[in-house]
Amino acid sequence: MEQKTFKYGKGGKKPGKYPPEIKVKAVEMYHRARPDFPSNSQCAVHVCELLGIGAKETLITWIKQVDIDSGKAQGMTTDDLEEMRRLRREVAELKRANGILKAASAFFAAELDRPLNK
Numbered sequence: 438m439e440q441k442t443f444k445y446g447k448g449g450k451k452p453g454k455y456p457p458e459i460k461v462k463a464v465e466m467y468h469r470a471r472p473d474f475p476s477n478s479q480c481a482v483h484v485c486e487l488l489g490i491g492a493k494e495t496l497i498t499w500i501k502q503v504d505i506d507s508g509k510a511q512g513m514t515t516d517d518l519e520e521m522r523r524l525r526r527e528v529a530e531l532k533r534a535n536g537i538l539k540a541a542s543a544f545f546a547a548e549l550d551r552p553l554n555k
Contacts (some may be wrong), residue, residue, distance in 0.1 A: 455490070460499050463488050467500060 466484045474480035481493040490496055503511040513521070546548075 455495075459488060459490070463496050464499055464503050465491060467496060 450520050463484055466487065467480055470484060471477070471480045474483065477497070478493060481496045485491070485496055501510065501512075502515060504510040506514050
């Protein structure tokens with residue numbers, strides 16, 4: 438049986454999020470290979486080519502996030518970002534529910550104000 442290979446990112450067969458294993462491997466490879474390259478950018482391009490990552494900016498973003506999560510850099514940690522996303526979804530859902538309740542209460546208030554026909 439033929440095994441499928443995927444190229445992630447731009448123009449690849451599998452768009453969207455990269456598996457966490459790829460992210461971890463890419464960051465580790467970058468840190469190991471960094472001394473062999475004259476610039477961060479060249480090292481990132483090399484690692485991206487090896488792993489089939491579409492853009493070096495993607496890898497650079499992962500590296501920055503690892504630095505933030507480990508306390509080496511300032512910023513919002515991954516846990517904080519996930520909590521913020523969860524809270525934003527919750528607020529949006531509550532706003533939708535609130536809108537539905539307001540519409541329902543207006544409808545029922547109008548029904549109560551109508552005179553009864555006998």
